[in-house]
Amino acid sequence: MEFSVESWAPEYGSSLNVSSSEDAEDLADATVERELDNWAPIDPGPATRPDEIAFIDGIQRIDARIWIHENGISTPAVCVSMAAGATVCAPGTAITTGIRVARSLVAPAASTAGPIGTRHATYEFVPAQDETPEATYLAIHGRRTELEVGVARSVSCGLIVFDGPLRGYRDPQGVGYIKTHHKVYLPQAVRAVLGDLADGQRTPLFFLSGGQARGRWSWYLRLPGPRVHPMSGIVRLELPGTGTAAEAVQRAEYVSACLPQFASEPHKESRAPQNLYPISGIERELRRRLGDAHLLERALRIAAGHGT
Amino acid sequence: MAIQTVGRVLGTDDSTPLEFWVAVANGQHLQLDDIIALDRILPTGDKVAIYGIVGQVRARHEGARFDSDVFLIADGVLPADVSEAAQIQVTRVVPETFVPPLPGAEVRKAVDEERDEALDMTDVEHRLPAGLTRDGQPVVLDLEFIDGTKGAHVNISGISGVATKTSYATFLLYSLFNSGVLGAAATNTKGLIFNVKGEDLLFLDHRNTRLDEDERARYALLGLEAGPFRSMRVLAPPRKGDPNATPATGARTRGVRPLYWTVAQFCEQGLLPFLFADAEDERQQYTIVVQSVTAQLQRCARQSHTSDGAVRIDGRTARTFSQLVTIICDKLLPEDPDEDADPQWTGRSIYTGTINAFVRRLSSAERHVAHLIRADIDDAETHAIDLDSQQVTVVDLHMLHDRAKRFVVGVVLRQAFEAKEAAGTAEPLQFVVLDELNKYAPRDSSSPIKEILLDVAERGRSLGMILIGAQQTASEVERRVVSNSAVRVVGRLDAAEAGREQYGFLPAVQRQRATILKPGSMFVSQPRLPVPVLLEFPFPAWATRVAEADLGGERSDQPADPFDGLT
Numbered sequence: 001m002e003f004s005v006e007s008w009a010p011e012y013g014s015s016l017n018v019s020s021s022e023d024a025e026d027l028a029d030a031t032v033e034r035e036l037d038n039w040a041p042i043d044p045g046p047a048t049r050p051d052e053i054a055f056i057d058g059i060q061r062i063d064a065r066i067w068i069h070e071n072g073i074s075t076p077a078v079c080v081s082m083a084a085g086a087t088v089c090a091p092g093t094a095i096t097t098g099i100r101v102a103r104s105l106v107a108p109a110a111s112t113a114g115p116i117g118t119r120h121a122t123y124e125f126v127p128a129q130d131e132t133p134e135a136t137y138l139a140i141h142g143r144r145t146e147l148e149v150g151v152a153r154s155v156s157c158g159l160i161v162f163d164g165p166l167r168g169y170r171d172p173q174g175v176g177y178i179k180t181h182h183k184v185y186l187p188q189a190v191r192a193v194l195g196d197l198a199d200g201q202r203t204p205l206f207f208l209s210g211g212q213a214r215g216r217w218s219w220y221l222r223l224p225g226p227r228v229h230p231m232s233g234i235v236r237l238e239l240p241g242t243g244t245a246a247e248a249v250q251r252a253e254y255v256s257a258c259l260p261q262f263a264s265e266p267h268k269e270s271r272a273p274q275n276l277y278p279i280s281g282i283e284r285e286l287r288r289r290l291g292d293a294h295l296l297e298r299a300l301r302i303a304a305g306h307g308t
Numbered sequence: 309m310a311i312q313t314v315g316r317v318l319g320t321d322d323s324t325p326l327e328f329w330v331a332v333a334n335g336q337h338l339q340l341d342d343i344i345a346l347d348r349i350l351p352t353g354d355k356v357a358i359y360g361i362v363g364q365v366r367a368r369h370e371g372a373r374f375d376s377d378v379f380l381i382a383d384g385v386l387p388a389d390v391s392e393a394a395q396i397q398v399t400r401v402v403p404e405t406f407v408p409p410l411p412g413a414e415v416r417k418a419v420d421e422e423r424d425e426a427l428d429m430t431d432v433e434h435r436l437p438a439g440l441t442r443d444g445q446p447v448v449l450d451l452e453f454i455d456g457t458k459g460a461h462v463n464i465s466g467i468s469g470v471a472t473k474t475s476y477a478t479f480l481l482y483s484l485f486n487s488g489v490l491g492a493a494a495t496n497t498k499g500l501i502f503n504v505k506g507e508d509l510l511f512l513d514h515r516n517t518r519l520d521e522d523e524r525a526r527y528a529l530l531g532l533e534a535g536p537f538r539s540m541r542v543l544a545p546p547r548k549g550d551p552n553a554t555p556a557t558g559a560r561t562r563g564v565r566p567l568y569w570t571v572a573q574f575c576e577q578g579l580l581p582f583l584f585a586d587a588e589d590e591r592q593q594y595t596i597v598v599q600s601v602t603a604q605l606q607r608c609a610r611q612s613h614t615s616d617g618a619v620r621i622d623g624r625t626a627r628t629f630s631q632l633v634t635i636i637c638d639k640l641l642p643e644d645p646d647e648d649a650d651p652q653w654t655g656r657s658i659y660t661g662t663i664n665a666f667v668r669r670l671s672s673a674e675r676h677v678a679h680l681i682r683a684d685i686d687d688a689e690t691h692a693i694d695l696d697s698q699q700v701t702v703v704d705l706h707m708l709h710d711r712a713k714r715f716v717v718g719v720v721l722r723q724a725f726e727a728k729e730a731a732g733t734a735e736p737l738q739f740v741v742l743d744e745l746n747k748y749a750p751r752d753s754s755s756p757i758k759e760i761l762l763d764v765a766e767r768g769r770s771l772g773m774i775l776i777g778a779q780q781t782a783s784e785v786e787r788r789v790v791s792n793s794a795v796r797v798v799g800r801l802d803a804a805e806a807g808r809e810q811y812g813f814l815p816a817v818q819r820q821r822a823t824i825l826k827p828g829s830m831f832v833s834q835p836r837l838p839v840p841v842l843l844e845f846p847f848p849a850w851a852t853r854v855a856e857a858d859l860g861g862e863r864s865d866q867p868a869d870p871f872d873g874l875t
Contacts, residue, residue, distance in 0.1 A: 087387045094380075094387040096371075262385055268374055277380055281387040284371055 001114050003077075005301050006065040026211040028185040028218075032245045033204035039190040041201040048257045051090060054155045055262075055278040057163035058084030058148045059286045060140055063103070063296045066304070070112050076131055077107035079116065079123050079300060080140055083286040084147035086155045087278035089262070094278060096285045098154040100147050103296075106139045107131075118299035120291065159258065163279050166216060166238050175255050176216070176238030179274040181231065185218065195230035197222040202256045205249055207241065215241030217248040221256050223263040225273035233263075233273050311416050314338055317346065318393060319411030325358075325401060326838075328408065330415045332392040338362050338417075340821075341442050341842050343426045344396060345418040346409055356405050359418060359426035360396035361839050364817045367392045397815060397839045399426055428836045436489045437530035438480070438832060439843030446530050447843055449795060451489050453835050456734055459794030460769035463745075464778040464830075465811075466799025472830050473778040474508060475852065476797060477501075477741045479845045480776060484739065485699065486532055496736035499700040500724055502717055504743050509702050510560040511851035513540040515858040519849050526846040534849035539699040543567040545708060545716070548679045556707055559854040567693065567703065567716065570617025571626050571683045575609035578602045579681075581756045582718040583673045583711065593658075594666035600655040601636060601666075617683035629681040633674050637667050676709040680716065695724055695738075710747070717748055718757035725764060725773060734772030740764065745777045746784040758786060765792040782810040798822050798840070799830040814840055 030036060060082040067074040085099035102124070107113035109127030116123040128139035145167050152160050158173055166176040184191060185206065193203055202221040209215040217239040225233045237255060239248055263273035269280050315338065317323055318331040332338050342362040347355055369381060371388035380386035396415075401407075402425065418426045427447060429435070434451035441447055453459040462480060466472045481499050484490060490497055503509040513536045527534040542564045546553035555564045569579065580602040584595070605619070612620040618627040621639075626632035639653045640663050654663055695701050703720055705713045721740065728738055742748065742761075749761040764775050765788060777793070779785050783805060790796075796813060801822040805811075811819060813833045818840055822831060828847070833840035851857035 089384045089387075092382065092384050094384045096387040096389075268377070277386045281371060285387065 002069040003066045004304050026208045028206045030206040032207045036189050039193050041197045044200040045253050045257045050159050052157045053089050053159045054157040055087045055161045056148050056152050057279050057282050058144045061290050064300045075111045080104050081290045082144050083289050084151045085282050086151050087282045098151045101289050106136050118303040120299045170240045178236040199224040200260050223273040224260050235274050313414045315415050317409045317411050317413045323408040325406040325408050326398050328396050330394045338394040343418040343423050344415050345422050346413050346415045357402045358409050359400045360398040362394045363397040364395040399837050399839050434489050437483045437487050439845040453794040456769040460774050461793040462776045462795045463790050463793035464797040465782045472799030477776045493736050499739045501702045501741040503702050503704045508852050511857040512537040514851040516851045516856045517858045518856050523847040536850040537700050541698040542702045544704040546679050553685050568680045571619050572609050572617045574681045575605035575619050582715045593662045596655040597666040604653050627683045629678040676712040721760045728771045728773045738773045741776045743778045745779040749786040749789045765789045781805050783808040796833045797830050800825040
C-alpha cells in the first residue's frame with residue numbers, strides 16, 4: 001500500500017472529542033419512580049464506599065492524516081491511537097489496570113488500505129463506511145467502545161462506572177456516567193428540579209427508550225462543588241434497563257451515595273467536579289500510554305518512505 | 309548463584325559514564341552505599357562492565373501532579389504508581405571505554421568477586437584492611453598509596469567527640485602492624501603517636517574489656533586478630549615541681565619514661581624557636597632576636613663541655629630553664645641602663661621595644677616549659693628521647709599548656725624527621741599520628757612546627773615518614789599538608805564545614821551525609837576510586853581509657869581514692 005503523510009493536519013495530536021451517542025430519538029418516561037406532580041430533589045442516603053469500584057475510560061488521538069494512493073487516486077485516511085483502561089478503587093488503593101492500546105488506520109472500507117507497520121507500532125486497518133468525517137469518527141468511536149467493553153469485561157467489580165453512556169453494555173454492574181448534556185431528557189414540567197438539586201441530591205428516576213440503544217434507567221445527580229450556573233456539577237447516570245423500577249431505584253440510591261466522594265476540585269481538574277479523580281487519573285495514564293505523538297508521526301513518515 | 313536484577317537504567321534522566329539513575333524493579337530495593345554492576349555491549353561486540361555505588365535513592369508518585377494528591381492516592385481515589393529510583397556514582401568502567409549505560413540496561417547488585425571489582429580491590433597486591441562497608445564486607449586500601457610507593461599520608465577530618473579521628477588513626481596503625489601487609493618489615497616499623505586529649509591513647513597496649521564477640525568477629529572479617537598493641541612506650545612530661553622528674557601520666561604507671569630535654573640539648577639543638585610558635589609570632593620583629601639568641605646558645609653549649617646537661621654561658625651555669633632565661637635576659641637587657649646590649653645576642657639595629665617583646669614572651673613561656681628543659685636530674689643525658697625502643701611510642705601532651713604542646717610536637721617531630729633523613733632509607737617506615745593539625749600547621753601563618761610538618765608532608769613520602777594527621781576542620785589546615793595526603797577520611801562534619809572547598813572530593817550527597825554520620829563510620833576517599841566509600845571500623849580492641857583497660861596483674865601505685873583511709 002502506498003501512502004503519504006499529510007504535512008498539515010489541523011487535528012494533529014488533538015484528542016478529538018467524539019460526540020456522545022445520546023440519541024435524539026430517545027423518549028423519556030419520567031413517571032417510573034414518582035408522578036410528575038411529586039418530582040422534587042431526593043436526598044442522598046448516607047455516603048457509602050463500595051469495597052471495590054471500577055471506572056472505565058478511553059481516549060483517542062489522531063497521530064497523522066494520510067493519503068492512500070491507488071491507481072492515481074488519493075483517498076484520505078487517519079492514523080489514530082486509542083487506549084482504554086480501568087481504575088479500580090478500594091479503600092486505600094487506586095490501581096490502574098487492564099489498559100489496552102490500539103492503533104488504527106481508519107480508511108473507507110472500499111479502499112485498498114491494509115495495516116501500516118512502523119518502527120514503533122502497527123496501525124491495524126479499521127474500515128469506515130465512507131470518507132466523510134462523520135463516518136471516520138463513527139469508526140473510531142466504535143473501535144474505542146470495543147476497547148472499553150473489553151476492559152470492563154476484564155475487571156470483576158460490583159460497580160463499574162463508564163465514562164460516557166452505556167452504549168449497549170448490558171451487564172448489571174454497569175453504570176453510565178454522562179458529563180456533557182447535549183439534550184435534557186426531562187419533560188418541561190419538571191426541568192426546574194434540576195436547578196433545585198443541592199449537592200449530592202438526585203432527581204427521581206426516568207426510563208429512556210425508543211432510540212437505537214436499548215432501554216436504560218436514568219437520573220440526574222449533582223456533585224458537590226462550586227455552582228457557577230444552574231447545571232454546574234450535574235451529571236446524568238444510566239443503568240441497564242433490566243429488572244423492576246424498585247430494584248433500579250435501590251441501585252440508583254447506592255450509586256448516588258458512592259460517587260460524590262470521587263468528585264474532583266477545580267484547582268486540580270479543569271473539568272471539576274464532573275471529571276472524577278479516578279477518571280482524570282486514568283486519562284493521564286492513558287495519554288502516557290499512547291506514546292509520544294511526534295515519535296509516532298516520524299515513524300509513519302519513515303514507513304511512508306519520505307522521512308528520516 | 310543466580311544473578312539478581314534489581315532494576316534498569318532509566319531513560320528520563322541523563323545517563324552518563326560517571327553518574328546515572330536506575331529505576332528499581334518491583335519487589336526489589338536499593339539503599340545508599342549498595343554496590344551495583346551492569347554491562348553494555350558496544351556495537352563492536354566488546355563488553356564494557358560498569359560498576360557503581362548508590363549515592364542517592366528517591367521514591368515518588370507517578371501520576372500525581374499536586375502535593376495534596378497523596379491524600380487522594382492514599383484514600384484510593386486517584387490512581388498513581390510509586391516509583392523508586394537510585395542514583396549511581398560510577399566507581400569503575402572496565403575496560404576504560406567511557407560510554408554511558410543505556411536506558412533499559414539490567415542492573416544487578418555486585419556481590420563477591422564483582423564487588424571487589426567494583427571497589428577496584430582485585431589486583432591490589434599489598435592489601436591493608438581499612439574497614440567494613442555497611443553490609444559487613446571488608447574493604448582494603450592499597451598500601452602503595454600509604455607507604456610512599458605511589459602516595460603517602462592519611463588525613464582525617466571530623467568533629468570531636470564522635471570517636472572517629474584518633475580511633476580510626478589507631479585502627480589503621482593496628483592494621484598496618486598486624487595485618488601482615490608490611491611483611492617482615494612490620495617488626496621494625498614504628499609508630500609515633502601524640503596524645504593530645506585526656507588519657508585516651510595511654511592504654512593502647514591493654515586489652516579492651518568492652519570488646520564483645522560480635523566486634524571480635526568483625527576483626528576476623530578483616531583478617532585481623534583483635535588485641536592490643538604489643539609493644540608500646542609512653543613518654544610523658546615530668547610532674548611540675550618534682551625534683552625527680554617522675555612522669556605525670558595519671559592512671560598509667562608502667563612503661564612510662566619522662567619526657568624532657570637537658571639545657572645543653574635545648575641550646576645545642578637550637579630548640580629555642582619552638583617556644584615561639586604561636587600563630588602571631590611570625591609577624592613580629594623579635595624573630596631576629598630569636599635567631600641571634602639561638603645562635604649564641606648553640607655556641608655556648610658547644611664550648612661548655614659539661615657532662616651533666618648544664619650549659620655555661622660566660623661564666624654562669626644554667627642548670628634549669630629559669631636560670632637560662634635569667635642569663636638570656638641579663639644579656640639582652642643589661643642592668644645598667646647606659647650600657648648597650650651585646651649585639652651578638654640581640655642582632656644588629658634592634659630597638660629596645662623589640663627586645664622587650666622577646667623577653668616578655670620568653671618569660672611567659674618559662675612557666676609552661678620549665679619542667680621540660682632541665683639539667684637538675686642525675687644521668688640527665690641518658691634520658692634522651694628514644695623513639696625506636698618500642699614499636700609504638702606515645703608522647704603524652706594532654707597535661708601541657710598549648711605553648712608547651714607546640715614545643716614538644718615540634719621538637720619531637722624534628723628529631724624523628726632528622727633521624728629518618730640521616731638513615732637515608734625509607735624502610736622501615738615511621739608513622740606519625742597527630743591530631744589537631746590546625747593547631748600545628750594552621751592555614752594562615754607559618755611557624756617552625758608548620759615548616760616541619762610541611763617537610764614531612766612533602767618529603768616524608770620519600771623518606772619513609774608517613775603522617776596520619778587529623779583535625780576537626782580541614783579548612784583551617786595548611787592546604788599542602790592536606791593535599792599531599794593520598795587517603796582522606798571524613799567523619800562527621802559540621803554542616804558549615806562540610807560545604808567548604810576542602811571537601812570537594814565528596815559528592816554533594818556524601819557531604820550532606822557527612823553531617824549525620826554516626827560514630828565509627830566515615831567516608832574514605834582513596835586514589836583508586838573516584839567515589840568515597842562509607843566505611844565502618846570495629847570497636848577498638850585496645851583500651852581507649854583506663855576504665856576499658858584490662859590491667860591484669862598491674863597495679864597502680866596510687867590508690868583509686870587518694871583520700872582512702874584518711875579520717
